[in-house]
Amino acid sequence: xxxxxxxxxxxxxxxIAEDLRSGRHARIQTRFPPEPNGYLHIGHAKSICxxxxxxxxxxGICNVRMDDTNPVKEEIxxxxxxxxxxxxxxxxxAEQNLGVKPASREGRGPSxxxxxxxxxxxxxxxxxxxxxxxxYVCDMTAEETDEYRRAGRSSLFRERSIPExxxxxxxxxxxxxxxxxxxxxxxxxxxxPNVWLxxxxxxxxxxxxHHQTGDRWCIYxxxxxxxxxxxxxxxxxxxxxxxxxxxxxxxxxxxxxxxELPGPRPRQIEFARLNLDYTVMSKRKLIQLVNxxxxxxxDDPRMLTISGLKRRGVTASALRSFAAAIGVTKFPSxxxxxxxxxxxxxxxxxxxxxxxxxxxxxxxxxxNYPADRVESLRAINNPEDAxxxxxxxxxxxxxxxxxxxxxxxxxxxxxxxxxxxxxRLKYAYIIRCDEVIKDEDGKVVELRCTVDLESKSGxxxxxxxxxxxxxxxxxxxxxxxxxxxxxxxxxxxxxxxDGNFKDHINRHSLEVVTAKCEPALSDARPEERYQFERLGYxxxxxxxxxxxxxxxxxxxxxxxxxxxxxR
Ligand code: ATP
Ligand code: MG
Numbered sequence: 001x002x003x004x005x006x007x008x009x010x011x012x013x014x015x016i017a018e019d020l021r022s023g024r025h026a027r028i029q030t031r032f033p034p035e036p037n038g039y040l041h042i043g044h045a046k047s048i049c050x051x052x053x054x055x056x057x058x059x060g061i062c063n064v065r066m067d068d069t070n071p072v073k074e075e076i077x078x079x080x081x082x083x084x085x086x087x088x089x090x091x092x093x094a095e096q097n098l099g100v101k102p103a104s105r106e107g108r109g110p111s112x113x114x115x116x117x118x119x120x121x122x123x124x125x126x127x128x129x130x131x132x133x134x135x136y137v138c139d140m141t142a143e144e145t146d147e148y149r150r151a152g153r154s155s156l157f158r159e160r161s162i163p164e165x166x167x168x169x170x171x172x173x174x175x176x177x178x179x180x181x182x183x184x185x186x187x188x189x190x191x192x193p194n195v196w197l198x199x200x201x202x203x204x205x206x207x208x209x210h211h212q213t214g215d216r217w218c219i220y221x222x223x224x225x226x227x228x229x230x231x232x233x234x235x236x237x238x239x240x241x242x243x244x245x246x247x248x249x250x251x252x253x254x255x256x257x258x259x260e261l262p263g264p265r266p267r268q269i270e271f272a273r274l275n276l277d278y279t280v281m282s283k284r285k286l287i288q289l290v291n292x293x294x295x296x297x298x299d300d301p302r303m304l305t306i307s308g309l310k311r312r313g314v315t316a317s318a319l320r321s322f323a324a325a326i327g328v329t330k331f332p333s334x335x336x337x338x339x340x341x342x343x344x345x346x347x348x349x350x351x352x353x354x355x356x357x358x359x360x361x362x363x364x365x366x367x368n369y370p371a372d373r374v375e376s377l378r379a380i381n382n383p384e385d386a387x388x389x390x391x392x393x394x395x396x397x398x399x400x401x402x403x404x405x406x407x408x409x410x411x412x413x414x415x416x417x418x419x420x421x422x423x424r425l426k427y428a429y430i431i432r433c434d435e436v437i438k439d440e441d442g443k444v445v446e447l448r449c450t451v452d453l454e455s456k457s458g459x460x461x462x463x464x465x466x467x468x469x470x471x472x473x474x475x476x477x478x479x480x481x482x483x484x485x486x487x488x489x490x491x492x493x494x495x496x497x498d499g500n501f502k503d504h505i506n507r508h509s510l511e512v513v514t515a516k517c518e519p520a521l522s523d524a525r526p527e528e529r530y531q532f533e534r535l536g537y538x539x540x541x542x543x544x545x546x547x548x549x550x551x552x553x554x555x556x557x558x559x560x561x562x563x564x565x566x567r
Pocket of ligand 2: 035
């Protein structure tokens with residue numbers, strides 16, 4: 001599967017190239033800093049591809065760093081899933097640019113950096129800030145603090161002396177005060193137009209167990225403090241984040257300046273986050289889908305999580321191609337799911353082996369074909385790839401065809417099978433439907449057809465043409481498989497536009513059928529992708545056992561047949 005040939009060009013890469021040219025930086029160090037409060041989604045994939053892509057192109061390193069400053073919402077399960085997803089996405093591409101701690105912990109694979117690794121240093125930096133008269137301990141409640149900040153009013157505790165602040169901060173750390181009783185705040189400017197500069201919080205008290213530091217700490221640094229200084233400690237050169245952090249940038253720079261930290265300093269650059277239609281894109285919302293049982297888990301193939309996409313059959317390479325296709329800009333936009341689907345098709349078309357499978361079978365009996373005869377027909381494995389060769393497909397008197405390929409009273413321009421009508425069976429013969437057999441409920445259970453034995457594909461007498469070609473599987477040779485067909489998880493393009501995304505769940509987003517598959521599919525491998533002819537691209541699900549295959553439809557084919565079959 002091919003990588004995009006061209007090295008991407010965007011405003012961030014231009015800045016970095018210039019920083020190298022001018023000598024401002026001699027090496028490039030980026031980072032990907034997820035908060036371990038959920039599984040990664042396709043938006044994170046954009047950020048991973050950007051940060052690792054840059055590290056790769058400029059010969060640098062991208063650190064994975066857990067932004068673990070909120071002990072209440074974070075869990076070790078999420079740390080592990082994040083590492084697995086990152087390594088899957090960069091596998092075979094930018095593995096060599098992954099920055100992790102040298103010592104792997106308990107043999108569990110590379111260990112990410114953690115903001116919590118720096119809690120002691122962050123504390124010492126806070127002490128230094130207090131000593132410079134640039135931070136103070138504030139006793140106001142959270143509500144009062146918000147109200148005062150909005151109004152641009154100074155805290156009643158703003159003028160506390162340095163020794164008193166040092167003493168109170170040490171006692172905050174020692175656990176003398178209850179949650180919420182006090183905070184540490186930067187002393188900046190209560191009338192700044194940018195509210196983030198109105199004496200923002202740097203530390204809060206939380207008597208809570210932390211997944212990395214246990215009960216060692218009862219004060220936790222706020223995002224801006226932890227993030228800026230973690231970037232500095234790790235010698236990050238370019239700290240790339242999404243646009244909502246643009247308003248934090250003055251604070252980022254204030255922190256570095258106020259501590260008078262020697263250079264080279266990291267530089268924050270913002271880019272537009274990925275938004276996709278027909279989905280929600282925040283761990284906070286995705287976790288509700290999981291916890292409310294609206295999906296089967298974080299890796300449900302309908303979820304736009306990295307693990308969901310992977311399970312659905314999207315490859316890491318296809319996700320990277322998608323990230324390259326959407327590019328990096330400063331302008332917020334909403335991308336279409338159809339672009340992701342298009343990218344996946346483009347990726348699979350050259351390499352996916354073609355196979356025959358019938359999703360919703362109806363029986364076809366060939367009345368003039370001998371019951372004991374089996375022919376072996378030659379089928380092309382991939383018309384896009386001559387090297388993929390051919391395979392043998394068995395043909396017999398009783399076949400399965402797809403329900404969607406027969407209609408009793410079809411509309412105009414319907415070229416598949418109808419009573420009295422003809423159709424070609426791919427790689428085989430032309431058949432004519434002579435009789436329709438139904439059960440008591442009027443459901444079609446069997447089509448009795450005549451086969452034109454002169455019309456065999458590739459044969460000397462195969463000149464006759466009919467308008468429609470359909471696929472089929474020999475009933476005597478078919479194997480059953482469970483096939484999971486997916487539709488969008490939401491009915492509307494912007495499910496959270498009204499703030500009630502859970503009201504817009506598509507109740508028909510999963511259909512499970514028992515398909516009839518041609519024998520060659522019994523050798524299918526989980527790492528391969530297959531095109532079931534006329535139906536889409538499919539991948540084996542991890543629930544597959546030696547007794548029963550389970551398939552996920554990764555994406556439909558773009559043609560109108562696929563739409564008709566999908567209904
Ligand atoms: P969420 O709302 O899903 O929790 P987040 O931004 O809070 O997203 P983090 O775990 O803090 O999640 O994000 C880690 C990195 O991924 C950050 O640098 C963030 O900017 C980036 N990121 C998150 N969502 C997107 C997105 N939709 N597009 C691009 N980058 C994203
Ligand atoms: Mg977040």
